[in-house]
Amino acid sequence: MLELSHALVQAVAVLVLGAVVGHVKALTVARVARHTTPKVEEFSDRVVPEPHLVAAASSTRNSATTTVGRDTPVDRGQAGPDSVTDGAAPGPVPSGLSPTAGWVGTVLGRVALLVLTVALGLRTIAVGHAPYSNQYEFAVAFSWGMLVAYAVAEYRYRVRTLALAVLPVVVAMLLYARAVGAEANPLMPALQNRWLLTVHVAAAVLAYGAAAVAFGAAALYLLRHRLTWRALPSAEVLDDLGYRAAITAYPLMTVMLILGAVWADIAWGTYWNWDPKETAALTTWLIYGGYLHARVARGWRGKRAAWLLVVGFVAVLFTYFGNLFFGGLHAYA
């Protein structure tokens, strides 16, 4: 079962790589086709207005023309600039994305998530505990968290381009997992607290996954003016997506830290040891806390907020990899 799980993890790396290629191809095709693709405005006379906008006279600025959503933040049912639809947009495809290649990338990403879920399930059954006992297991779980967060973000915001910033991180993490080896060891005594550690690690995995999405949105935001892709989401969408991902990550990080403290209190008789891993996690938490306060306090949006999200994700990676160099109580994972 362990071998099958490991084989599936490797297959996931290939699938995610395929998803990245699919999305890149979608953009490439879009760039080739951009000169032959009519602009959004050219479709405006064919957009079907919302019924209520006909029935009741409304003088809002976001009236009928906003249903195309060119620069409007999107939610389920609304189309973003790179959204190619899935039937969401009432009019024709409003961007230059290649529908087929983008669709293939999305499907590959979702299949990868499904396969990775199975792989983690198999490993959990085989070793008798959730994936938290070594670097391999957490790397795979971290990848799963990023895929989940990405899938949710893509579903809610219809931003396939995000794949180009998030999925390469997933591929890198899976390659790292392959490099450290999939050996399964019996749980060391300190880790024999299954339920607490399962929830602790689940919170970490989901928090870090959301942080990866925030990073992806921030990276695209910062690169936006350098990229010529028409399929890029609007700056407002990226800013909002980064914020949403951060406010999802932050409470989960808080829960992770608290459960880690509870575990430390049980295992080592103190809720805080100033262990390098703990301290790095605290630093990460403070960075995201700073981001949230900066947004409220100084109205930080745009570039400065995006940079804070990039720094935050670097801190996440440092928290994960740092104990390899600094040792401490978390030396196993």
Next chain:
Amino acid sequence: MRRRVIRAVSFFGSKQTGLLLILSMGVSSLLGTLISQAPDTVRNSPQGYAVWLETMRPRFGDATDLLSQLGLFTVFFSPWFRAIALLLCVSIIAATVQRLPVLWAHAVRGHVAPDRLFAQASPSSPPSSSSATTVMSTTATVAETVAVVTSTLRARRLRVVPAHDRSPDRENADRPAAQIVYADQFRFLPLGTVLSHASFVLIILGVVVTNTGGFRENQFPVVVGSSAAIGHGTDLVVSARSFTDTYDSMGRPTDYASELVLLDGGHPIAEQTVRVNAPLRAAGVSIHQSYFGVAVTMRVQDAAGATLTEPTVPLQWSLTDDHSAMGILAVPGRPSMVYLAETVSGRVDPTLAPGFLRVVVVGAEGAQPVGAATIAQGQSATIDGLTYTFVRERQFTGLMVVRDPGAPIVWVGAGLMVIGLITTLFFRPRRVWVEIRPATDPAHGTTVVLASAASRDPSARRWADGLAGELSTRLAAAAPVALAPLPTKAGHHA
């Protein structure tokens, strides 16, 4: 004085100050992670710290002393880190003092419509970045419109404050009488931010209580089959009945378990098999499994053959070569110290064969050994007039004994923080005011102005848009004759 207090509260309560302190703490934590920190065992010992500092010198070179003087090897215990934590607490308290009345007023008196919201519906008003205003018109009467608006808002599970007349003011004196319908959702949840911030102060308070109250014994060895008093003003005694360490086929540890009895005043009050993740908690103390090792029973006799002492000494310290475990024996009435060392199981020390014990007697000054001998179990050696007999080898279980009155405070703070964050970040409070008035131009029937505190949150604006759309649909259904848009530029301001 009062003015100074107000200025101080204003300064510390500002979000900019809070942000600066959060980021300062983040940078400090990062430094504490990147730079090796002095372990607990040497931090409070000048000699131990000096020895430890020398181990840092190859890495940091000439900067070692400077880093030490700046407290960068003891970041989390340095005065400046504590000052940052204290100032952050002050900042949070000041911010809470400032914001709580505002948040409370919004929660309980939110239905009072700010004039500026409806002023935006005026063509002469500039767009606002903190609200969304939508203007509609309908052929329905004011009363009918109020009914539609109320039912629409209730259908969205908003709490609706029934329509009331808008208070006329000088600016709007020329407008026709208007009715205001107010609705909100999760109005008290913004107070969660007070919880999440106050919880941080509570956690810091818990840490202070932890560090100033209670006690902590990181190394509390108990020889199997014997007892050890906890001390610290208690009558508590720990008795170890057994200790087992188990390993898998590859020699990797799978379990450490001590069967313990806790006695208070000689009476057993709790007994439990203590494991790494299963501490014994009773009488306000918690006893944790930490380490284990070999202890040696030594008999010390004087020249006349009288036994001076016969203790069992845990060999609980590792020598720097990591090959040997060491314990210290104090002989009653003698100033000298006796160091006992044995090769750790599984290690090879060419100078000390397995099963043998090195006995080193050091004088009171601790400078030079007075004498040394290597003996096997059952053998004796005479050093400096005393005969040391290696009676037998036993096992000890290494425990941690903690009384931490600050921990419950920390847990309460942690719980409040989670509740505060969830209520603040996962639930979005909604507030809308709907002004319904007869249109100034009778041809436009009734005018409906929907204003919401959309702030700069795109999702709030989306929600407001959705509500406006639903409202216009319902109004159209109630009065199917559509009218032309009002001649206003106000609208949805982002």
